[in-house]
Structure formats: structure tokens, C-alpha cells
Amino acid sequence: MAVRLEFLTQDPQEIELAERYWAMDGEGVYLERVSDLLPFREVTQPGALAKHVRHFCRAYDGNQVCHVCNGEMRINGRSEAKKSPQRSSRPCGDCQKLQREEEETRAAASRAALEERLAPISARARSTVISYADLADDSVLILLAIEALIGPKLLQGVFSLRDCDELTPMGGDDFVRRLYRRGVLLDDPAVAEADAYFLKDGELWHKSALVRYFLPPDTLMGRGEEAFSLQRHRELTDAEALTNLWLDYSVADVMRYLHYQCSLHGQDLGSEALEKVEGAVRHGLRRYSVAQMWFIMWKVSKDAAALASRSYYSRESAAATIPTKIRKQLEIADQGSALRNEWTRPEPHIAGSLGMVFNDLFGLDEYSKGADVLELFASLSSQGRDDGVELSELATTFMNATLDGGKSLPALEAFADLVRAGLSTEDALWETINRNPALFQ
Incomplete structure (x- = not known):
């Protein structure tokens, strides 16, 4: 047998x-x-x-x-x-039992190694303090937007990426991670969800969705409402930071609308096409409003849907024309064609708490023209400067000081970055000087 x-x-x-x-x-x-x-x-x-x-x-x-x-x-x-x-x-059964025992041994060793790596991170997180007064202007705005969503959890507790889903129309992950990379927000493994952290090839990794973030205490005033309240009334003058944050937020607002339109027409844009679209949208928002860019998104999506009905186009090939169509519409607008600015926000499409902060502090919304926004932020950077100084004198002082200090190249690069951000020549010079006061003493 x-x-x-x-x-x-x-x-x-x-x-x-x-x-x-x-x-x-x-x-x-x-x-x-x-x-x-x-x-x-x-x-x-x-x-x-x-x-x-x-x-x-x-x-x-x-x-x-x-x-x-x-x-x-x-x-x-x-x-x-x-x-x-x-x-x-x-x-066989005996081998399975042996394998389970070996796996349990490896898992226990892995847990011990992970706990050993996480312990100093938790200790450091609990002892770290930062200076709220030294926070960049865009960091403060993001924190204000997070507080509008989660309330006391920002100042006294911990929160997750999921808590910030309504930070912008496209979520809040990128903005929270920005603060995390800057050290404005920290994570404490001791309060994270299970399996948030793991070791891979000896390196420590984490799953962002399971991590718990918190705002560390202020260097002077500690943690809580009193320490943070000063940031609600601080003077915001960093034109470059404010401009880039507005563009980041506005791009998310426009891309949310484009995704909405594409879903209506069954259009699917690949990662490369989306990258091209974001670049074109960001460029357009330096001059036009979010609502005007919505109009362009509506038009190109509709045109691509009509193109897909032709026998020699597929839905995919028609959708692939969207990035080029956007740039074409911007070219037409730059040549004098008026863009409609009364486009309304769709019912499920929220402005997000960051949009509400921009509105509360600066009166900006989806109808604010990009050129006006950049001019507004540029004007903020001129606060406190000596307007009696002639532009030519300012430029001469700038060049002499940077040449004498042997730092002409980084100074010119900083100046060029500010011009690209939309500042005028004078405003860019003043902003560069304000950020490097030691050069001009």
C-alpha cells in the first residue's frame, strides 16, 4: 500500500x-x-x-x-x-514547523534591531526645539492651513497625512512633506501606527501614511497656543517663498480641475504628459488666474474629446495632445486674446484650507490674476527699505559689496532667482540685500 x-x-x-x-x-x-x-x-x-x-x-x-x-x-x-x-x-509538517521557528527568530531579531534604531530617533524628536520666529514665510502659511484643518492637534498632539487631505484641492501630502524635510515637522516612532517603520537592506524606511507628525516646541516659548499665536500676526515679506507657495497651490487647484474634466471624457494622461501640463500651467499662472486656467483646461479637454471621435484618432492619442493644446492656448492669450475669468469651482472641488489662508491674509482667490499676485508679493518685500536710495546707487553698492566680499557669483544667482520668481529689478536687489545684511554694513 x-x-x-x-x-x-x-x-x-x-x-x-x-x-x-x-x-x-x-x-x-x-x-x-x-x-x-x-x-x-x-x-x-x-x-x-x-x-x-x-x-x-x-x-x-x-x-x-x-x-x-x-x-x-x-x-x-x-x-x-x-x-x-x-x-x-x-x-512536510516538521519542516514547516522548523521554518516557522526560524522565521519567528528572524522576526524577533529584526524587531530588536528596528527598536534599537528607533529609540534614539524618538528621544531626539522629543528633545528637539525650533525657532518659530526663524520659520520661512511659506512654512508659516502651511502651518496656519494645517491648524485650520486639525485645530489643537497641531499645537498639542500628533497628526497624519490623512488628516491633511483637504489642505489643497489635490491633498496635502507634498506640503506636509515639505515641512518635514525642512525640520519644521518631526515624526515620533513611539506614537506611529504599527509597521510604520521598517529596515530594508540595513536602511531605515517608513510608510508615510502610517507616520505621525508633530510641531516641535519653540526655542523660547515651548509648545502650545501662546507660542504659535505670534505667527498668525507676523509680517510676511519673503516674495520668493510666497510666490512659489502660491504657484504650488494654484497648480494643484488647476490640476484638480483638469483631472475632473478628463474623468468626464474618459481621458487618461500619463506621468510624462502630466509633468508637461504642470510646467505649462505653472508658467501660465504667473500671468493669469486660476479661473482663467480652468477655462483653458475645460477647452483643451473638450477639444481632445472631440478629436477622439475621429476615425484616425484613438482616445489615448487624442488625450496625448492636451499638453500641446494648453501651451497653444497660452500663446494665443499672450498675443492678446482674452481668457474668460468667470469660471466657477465645481461642486466637489474644494479650495482647501491653504486657499482659505491665502484669501484671509492677502484677499487672493481663483479669480486673482497671476501678474497681480506676483506684484503684490513683490511689494511686501520692499517694506522697511530706504526708498530714498536711487536704483543706480543701489546696484553700484550691490556689485561693489559682493565683489569685495568675493561672493559675486552666489549673489548674482540669488538675484536671478528672484527675478525669475517675478520680482522687478529693484525689488530683487532689495530682497537680496535684506537677506545678506552683513555685506552692506
Whole structure:
């Protein structure tokens, strides 16, 4: 018999039942049907017999060997027996037990190594302080927007990325991570969800969705409402930071609308196409409003849908024309064609708490023209400067000071960055000087 039996009973009737159940001829055909073995005591259904037999008899198939130790494989029912010799695809019971024990040992060692790596991170997170007064203007605006969403959790507790989903129309992950990279927000492994942190090839990784973030205490005033309240009334003058944050937010607002339009027409843009669109949108927002860019998104999506109905276009090839169509619409607008500015926000499309902060502090919304916004931020950077200084005198002072200090190249690069951000020549010079006061003493 190919099946070897190992009895756990001395009951003659049970032994006889097991032998009859497993009895087969030389071809591997069972000699008796299961139904012929019933009833047996309280067992009356064929489906219950195999389970009942397993209680007092272990069966090992001589035709199956474990691929780990080459031992016989234990089987639970007739259907598992094989008619010819072969290696099993799974380990035998003893090997499975050994593998589980080894895996538990490795897991315990991994947990210990992870805890050892996380302990100093938690300790450092709990002891770190930052200067709220030194925070960049855009960091303060993002924090104000987060506070508008989660309230006291920002100042006294911890929060997750999920809590910030309504920071912008496209979520809040990128903005929260920006603060995390700057050290404005920290994470404490001790309060994170299970499996938030893990080791991979000796490196510590984390799953952002499971991490818990918090705002560390202020250097002077600690943590809480009193320390943070000063930031609500601080003077915001960093034109470059404010401009870039407005553009980041506005791009998200426009892209949310484009995704909405594409979903209506069944259009799918790949990552490369989306990157091109974001670049074009960001460029357009330096001059036009979010609502005007919405109009362009509506038009190009509609035009691409009409194009897809033509026999020589597929839906995919038509959608691929959207980035070029956006740039074309911006070219037409730059040449004097008026863009509609009354486009309304769709019902499910929120402005987000960051949009509300921009509105509360600067009166900006989806109808604010990009050129006006950049001019507004540029004007903020001129606060506190000496307007009696002539532009030519200012430029001469700037060049002489940077040349004498041997820092002309980084100073010119900083000046160029501010001009690209939309500042005028004079405003860019003043902003560069304000950021490097030691050069002009």
C-alpha cells in the first residue's frame, strides 16, 4: 500500500475503518467507496469521514517526498494521495514547523534591531526645539492651513497625512512633506501606527501614511497656543517663498480641475504628459488666474474629446495632445486674446484650507490674476527699505559689496532667482540685500 498509516488509537474498529478508508490496489485505486464505509458510529455523511479518521490515524503518502528533507508527506484525505512518485511542492509538517521557528527568530531579531534604531530617533524628536520666529514665510502659511484643518492637534498632539487631505484641492501630502524635510515637522516612532517603520537592506524606511507628525516646541516659548499665536500676526515679506507657495497651490487647484474634466471624457494622461501640463500651467499662472486656467483646461479637454471621435484618432492619442493644446492656448492669450475669468469651482472641488489662508491674509482667490499676485508679493518685500536710495546707487553698492566680499557669483544667482520668481529689478536687489545684511554694513 502506497499510504503508510500511523495509529493514535487502540480501538480495533477505528483501526479497521482507517485501513479500509486508505486501502487501494496496485494502480492506486481505492478499494472501497467512502459511502460504503458509512455509517460509522455518529458519522453518517461522506464529507465528515476523512476528518473523523484524522482524529485517530495519520496517513503518509510514500509517493510524495518533502522537497526539503526528502521525508514522507502527511496527507489529510484521499484526494491528496499521488499515484506515482514525486517531490511535494510544499514542505512536510516538521519542516514547516522548523521554518516557522526560524522565521519567528528572524522576526524577533529584526524587531530588536528596528527598536534599537528607533529609540534614539524618538528621544531626539522629543528633545528637539525650533525657532518659530526663524520659520520661512511659506512654512508659516502651511502651518496656519494645517491648524485650520486639525485645530489643537497641531499645537498639542500628533497628526497624519490623512488628516491633511483637504489642505489643497489635490491633498496635502507634498506640503506636509515639505515641512518635514525642512525640520519644521518631526515624526515620533513611539506614537506611529504599527509597521510604520521598517529596515530594508540595513536602511531605515517608513510608510508615510502610517507616520505621525508633530510641531516641535519653540526655542523660547515651548509648545502650545501662546507660542504659535505670534505667527498668525507676523509680517510676511519673503516674495520668493510666497510666490512659489502660491504657484504650488494654484497648480494643484488647476490640476484638480483638469483631472475632473478628463474623468468626464474618459481621458487618461500619463506621468510624462502630466509633468508637461504642470510646467505649462505653472508658467501660465504667473500671468493669469486660476479661473482663467480652468477655462483653458475645460477647452483643451473638450477639444481632445472631440478629436477622439475621429476615425484616425484613438482616445489615448487624442488625450496625448492636451499638453500641446494648453501651451497653444497660452500663446494665443499672450498675443492678446482674452481668457474668460468667470469660471466657477465645481461642486466637489474644494479650495482647501491653504486657499482659505491665502484669501484671509492677502484677499487672493481663483479669480486673482497671476501678474497681480506676483506684484503684490513683490511689494511686501520692499517694506522697511530706504526708498530714498536711487536704483543706480543701489546696484553700484550691490556689485561693489559682493565683489569685495568675493561672493559675486552666489549673489548674482540669488538675484536671478528672484527675478525669475517675478520680482522687478529693484525689488530683487532689495530682497537680496535684506537677506545678506552683513555685506552692506
